[in-house]
Amino acid sequence: MKKKSRLMLLVSFIFMVCLSGCAKWQSVINDLHGSLIGNSYSIYTYDNYGSQTLKTSGNKISITGNKIETTSFDSEGKTITGYDLSSVITITIDGKEIENCGDTCIFVQKGLEPEVDFSLEEISSNGGGSPASIARVLNKYKNDFGKSRVVVIKSQLGQPIAAFSGDDVYWEVPEDLPKMTKLMIDGKALYIHRANYQVIDKALL
Structure with a gap:
């Protein structure tokens, strides 16, 4: 009976090793998938120039990273297959999906409101988006x-x-x-995907 138990244990161990060594299985295990913690969210999507292209909202939000297969070669010339995270994310909003690639997404928890919504025209009219012009716009809204x-x-x-x-x-x-x-701002969550940001002491403005 002991021999049978040991044999079953050995077979199970070998099976798990084989599975863990399979790149495809590792990819499944390592797929990134998370849920946004908080209440309902508004999701704002922007292009590279800061123009808003889409606004959605929902109560249950989850995000999945999509992986792509990559190949490389070791020192002996053997092919190594791996997986990298692609630029595509799947956003699930109350059961409905959006595939997003490259655009900036800002997830704003209900109850958190921006002090200022900048427009591209404001920045352009102050010098074409240079650091000095951005500083002038920030100072304009300092109060x-x-x-x-x-x-x-x-x-x-x-x-x-x-x-x-x-x-x-x-x-x-x-x-x-x-x-x-x-980011957490006074207890409210703000999630940012593919965007630049700064946290500045007001006294520096």
Whole structure:
């Protein structure tokens, strides 16, 4: 009986080793999939120039990273197959899906409102989007920032999109969400996908 138990244990172990060694299985295990923690969210999508292209909202939001197969060669010339995270994410909103590639997405928890929604025209009219012109726009709205820290979100090309303010602001990179940053602003969540941002003390503006 003991021999049979040991044999079954050995077979199970070998089976698990084989599975764990399979790149495809590892890909399934390592697929990134996470849910946004909080209440309902509004999702704002922007192009590289900071122009809003879509707004959606929902109560149950999850995000899945999509992987692509890659090949490389070792020192002996043997082919090595692996998987990298692609630029495509699948956003599931109350059971409905959006496939997103490259665009900036901002997930704003219900109850969190931006102090300022920047428009491309404002930046362009102040000098074409240079750091000095952006600073002038921020200073223009300085009195609107009622809290001590300001979060400025910018497009991938540096165009300001929106600014939030709060007394208690911190950020983290969630392990289960692809290419995402999570900010907490006075207890409300703000998730950012593929965007630049700065957290600035109001006194510096």
